[in-house]
Amino acid sequence: MKKAWRFLSSMQLGIFLLLLLAGVSIIGTVYSDNQQAIQDVYASPWYIVIMLFLAVNLIVCSINRFSSIKNKVFCPKVSAGEKWLKNQENNSALKLSSDDPVTLLQSFFRKRGMRVITDETEEGTVVYADKGRFGHFGSLITHISIIIILIGAAWGSIGKYEDFRLAFPGDVIQLEEQGFSVRIDDFWLEYLDDQNYQVDQYYCDLTILEQGQEISTDTIHVNKPLRYRGVNFYQANFGWGTALELNGDMIEQPLRAGNIYYYKPADMHVKVIEIYPDFTMNYQGMPISRSHFPANPYVLYQLYVSEEIYGDNYNLAKAGDVVEIPLPDGEEVLSLNFTEPVLWTGLQIMSTPGTFVVLAGAILILIGLFLSFYITPRRYWALVMPNNDENDGQAQIIIAGNAYRNRAAFRREFKRLAGSLDQISKES
């Protein structure tokens, strides 16, 4: 059991899992154009199992190290004997001419922003000072934050709700499970200039309805979603539809490219192939739209009677023009008018629980990393030996220090500090 625990908490396991994750992730990117294949890799049992192992590894490792880290921060080793101090990598012996060397040392360290703890021991008074002790929490916080992110991500994948809806102004999107609806009040484009009409941004007015009551109205655009009761509405894309008037009667819903309207009285299907808001012919004679500004709207359509093509294979009609279509019975004429182009809005509807958990973990990991890299814990011990008459009024001090990270820089810092103490002793 103990062996298993040690294995699960080992850093080697962690390194192995990270490398494994990297490798599997690379495989997944090969399928980048196939959305389903991507899900198959990253949502696969394999990947999830590796993540789970990583989470366990992090949890066990954190539990193991927690008390020793806590002690380093809150219960430091203050007492130190002469022999131990002289054994430290950084140590120095000094003489201070001062009647109260302990107070001198305490203020010396405090002036450098250090926490000072004094202890009386058999060998003398120890003035202990440390700085950056919260740096010890760096790796612990980083690891815990990753666990939090994994938990939030798991919650998100399990409880996710995702949908995509196309809607024309006036349409109402019902969300039965969530218990409210959204009505599209308006949708419009904003252009960059008056020559090319490049689209700058597109906006949608949405009203939230609960049991017929209007709760709120908001305008969304790309990068600014609507958030309501955990459900988010994102402006994803847009397109064109066209209104259609047959024999003077407007059909209920505008038609999008590919939509077919069935006119029962004549057993006729009107199929919209494409809508061109800014119609022109390209140099190959193909119809295209120059921009998304409805400067010259045309519709490309087909007609079917009794499910067979009626008339030309492709017909172009200018928006607003009435087209008189003689019906097969030879007597009646159908007047058809694609009155005007209408914009539809593409809304991505998503609800991902646990997002705030992931965000909290993300902030925590930045804090953890900052502590790990830039708050270096270091500590000093200054042992003030009891006074002998031999020392002619000067106090004997043994000072030592260590830092478990960035030792080279600490060696330099120690030398400087010991040098400063020496200076002070010479001046006083």
Added chain:
Amino acid sequence: MTEEAIVMLENILIYSTLVLYLAATVSYFIYVSLQKESVGKAASVFAMLGLIIHTGAILSRVFISGRAPFINQFEFSNSFAWGVVLAYVAVERLYKHRFRAIGTFVMPVGFIILGYALILDRTVRPLMPALQSAWLPVHVFSAVLGYGAFAVAAAVSVMWILKNKAVSAGQKRGFVLERLPDLNTLDEINYKSVAFGFLFLTFCIITGSIWAESAWGRYWGWDPKETWSLITWFVYAVYLHTRITSGWEGRRSAWFAIVGFICVLFTFLGVNILLPGLHSYF
């Protein structure tokens, strides 16, 4: 100043930068070969001057476009090159110009990336709807800083490997042995650069996710660029851990820093060229 005039100014500045970075690279090489301090000083001046003029070129683009210079492959490559030289100049100064030999290995990286940027389409384009966000400058700038630091780490790692080879082969004299800084210093610079880079890479991934959530509806979608940035993150995370296990500290770190930078280059370039996705406009 008319827009055309500023575009011309940008061109002048950016080509001047290219020349200066080349001059710096060559000077650092000559410095390392001849060990003449004056040549080394000139090299540092070329690098710093180049950086300043490069900043001017980038600012003129900001002035024309009215937004952060980060939205297409040219703009990002340009900023990446700037980030590499910035990281190098910072490191050289932090160590009080004692290790100019590092310039020999980092300046070429900055020069090559800038050269690559200059073959790309430079037309100033307006922002697409999805890119109109305050997160754009924050997210991409953190990548610029992080990648620059990783470039320095990789360069210093190459130097470490060369020097270590000479040392372990028992050489007492030689070009590499005498001209390159000592192994401990190289290793220390490697670690500090990776630490800085890792912090900013993490910040870049996080801000990218926050932005993705408000733009695309999900904070993570396994898009190739997202995935490769995570792979890069995993590699550097392993790097940081291998430094704690004793033994081959210097060697493992050097190799991981190089592999990590290859992942950075793939995330920056390979993804756009080889793998499509939502990120593919830059």
